[in-house]
Amino acid sequence: MATIESLAVTVFTTVARTAVDSHGHRHPAAPHEVREALLTVTDSDGVAGRVLVQPDHLRPHVLDKYLRPALLGQDPLDRERLWTSLARKQRGAHGGLTDRALGFVDLALWDLAGHRLGLPVWKLLGGARSEVPAYASTMCGDETPGGLATPADFAAFAVQLVEQGYRAIKLHTWMPPVAGAPSVALDIAACTAVRAAVGPDVELMLDANHWYSRTEALKLGRALQELDYYWFEEPMEEASISSYRWLADQLDIPVIGPETSWGKNFTRAEWVTSGACDILRTGTTDVGGITPAVRTLHLAEAFNLDCEVHGNGSGNLALLGATTNGRWYERGLLHPHVDFDEVPPHLRSAVDPIDKHGVVRFPERPGLGDDFDLDWIASHTLDAS
């Protein structure tokens, strides 16, 4: 039996064409150098699983104190056992071992399993389908002329997205620190302009400012249902489950969530049993990996609920191969000034190209399907821990 021999985080420089603002929202930027990191888990036969990570969640202390002791010498295929043992270390880690850290390890182990067996992860997850429609997920509103600064900008961009093939679009409207944000009136104006521009046959969703009050969220939700939007996402702080139940009870438009709440699959079960959402949400880095995300999908399915997957990337795409109760792949974040299809230099090809009907085929490569340029990464490595 092969056992896990090493866990390494490699920090390297690459080129980005987007940057996050002071509130963590991504916007276009001139090409600039950024640091990225790759987690590599290697077994005693030399088979490796790799995933791009945020190194802050996998600092040397986290690797040495929690991850290496739990994983080294273990069978890398025992993902359920390893995930549970790590999840139970979180309590005593007092916030030092995040759901994201669990997620990165779990993704690397799934990638390793795929490489060991020569199969794509979406097949290992059950191959519920071989392709999935994508929705175009826009960046947040901004103040860039000709960007996403006005309702008319959102409308013009939505028309372009439909021309590219997308049959569904999710708007992220204006959020602080953008001047004048948030504004229910402006959000309604953007949603109205987009519906008028694309007509009745394109599915539309809204992900608005996440700190509206109950009354603001209700007003916005009522406008969205008039405009026949498909779902209403995260208009309030998600820690308040009772606020979402209050909102969902009063709206006909499906309320979706939670996206950012900590607590893995356990929090998602609370949202279901509280009646706080009409569509559940999961995501590989949100809930601690593919392993708990699959539990979330099946939990939702047993309640006849759809469960939509948050975020793009190989892990979330593979996860959609485990289910049919997630209708779409979230492709983005998109902006009229950014070519989303441009492949960054540390990859040789994209994992999620869309066809002219807005559909993404699952990759045939083994593992998660990322096409890393390992030589390029090696020649741009800053340090490894």
Ligand code: LLH
């Ligand atoms: O703030 C942003 O840039 C987006 O809201 C982002 O977090 C995105 O991942 C999201 O919410 N998608 O649904």
Ligand code: MG
């Ligand atoms: Mg969201």
